[in-house]
Amino acid sequence: MPELPEVETVRRGLERLVVGRRITAVDVFEAKSFPVGPGLLPPAGVVGARIVAARRRAKVLILDLDNEYSLVGHLKMTGQLVVRGPEDWGAGHPTDSLLGELPDRSTRIDFRLDADSHLFFNDQRKFGWVKAIPTPMVEQLPFIASLGPEPLDAAGFPEFQRRAARHRRTTVKAVLLNQQVVSGIGNIYADESLWAVRVNPARPLAEVSDRKLRQLFQAASDVMTLSIELGGSTDRNYVDAEGNRGAYLGFANVFRRQGQPCHRCGTAIVKTKVAGRGTHYCPRCQRR
Ligand SMILES: [Zn+2]
Known part of the structure; x- marks a missing residue:
């Protein structure tokens, strides 16, 4: 699964290369990859529409169209998006x-765009x-509506604090991983940010x-920003927009560094289990 x-x-990458393009045809090779049903526009309904924005909410990608619909997508385990045209580009699960x-x-959908x-x-x-769903419905999708604020949005702190207060007896690491409290923090970023502020991952939230x-x-926010600048964490499977493996893990302070200083x-960094997940921390800096 990709991290945020x-x-x-x-x-x-999508913002740079497909925003402004018009969809001229859609070929669906796998029906379940582009589901249709009540409230959903069939693939033919997006033909002729122009892509006006590329957004993201947690790990969900959103391409807003000029026909009041949006293409909402999730890459899950092995998804990738690839642009072929004046500039070739691809990102996601790294395969040939x-x-x-x-x-x-492996192609499930081919959105043909103008400009070849x-x-x-x-x-x-x-x-x-x-x-393809109506744009105003995007924020109401159950898995989006319940999401907590993102660390990348500094204004989200009071909301994070309010939601976290309902989990005072939970470990601070579990709270960071709870997408309903704060969205987009995966295992790597939870461990790295706890190390940065010297908080033990197993500490109950009430003691923070x-x-x-x-x-x-x-x-x-800082550790995710750094990772984005370096092209993602490359937790085995992910490559950046130019097909390069991300470099972030090489700079990790604790993640997968057990036994190292x-x-x-x-x-020596210790690996343990907190919130059911492999957890890395410094037993001295993060004593409590
Ligand atoms: Zn230390």
């Missing part, structure tokens, strides 16, 4: 399809999807001061 910075990398001739066996371009949705395992909580929200104090 990878999906943001995809969004930025990012660079090869398309459509190929194509936007291909490839997805080997077919868990990903694209739906408001000041520390604010620092934590900011640290999550803490960059701050030299103590």
Whole structure:
């Protein structure tokens, strides 16, 4: 599953290359990748529409069209988006399809665009999807409406604080991973931001001061921003817009660094389990 910075990398590529393009035809090779039903526009309904914005909400990508509908999509495990045209580009699950001739066996949808371009949705395992829904409905989709604020939006802190207050007896790491409290923080970013502010991942939220909580929200934003700048975390599967593997994990302070010295104090990083997830921390800097 991609982490938020990878999906943001995809969004930025789409913003650069497909916003402003008009959809001239849609070829659907796998019906379940573009579901139709009540409230959903069939693929033919987006033909003729122009793409006016590329947005993201947590890990959901949104392409707004000028016909009051939006294409909403999730890459899931093996999805990738590839543009072929004046400039070739691809991002998502790294397979040869990012660079090869398309459509190929993994292509589920081919959005043909003006200016001799194509936007291909490839997805080997077919868990990903694209739906065309009315733009005002996007924020009301159940999995979007329930999402907490994102750390990348600094103004979201009071809302994060309010939602977190309902989980005072929970470990701080579990709270960071709870998408209804704060959205988009995956395992890597939770561990890295807790190390940055010297908070033990297993500490109950009730023992984290408001000041520390604010620092934590900011640290999550900083570490995700750094990762986006470096092209994503590349947790095995993700590559950036130019098909390069992201570099972030090479700069991680704790994630997958168990047994190696803490960059701050030299103590060996420990791996344990918190909130049911592999958790990395410095037993000295993050004593509590
Ligand atoms: Zn340390």
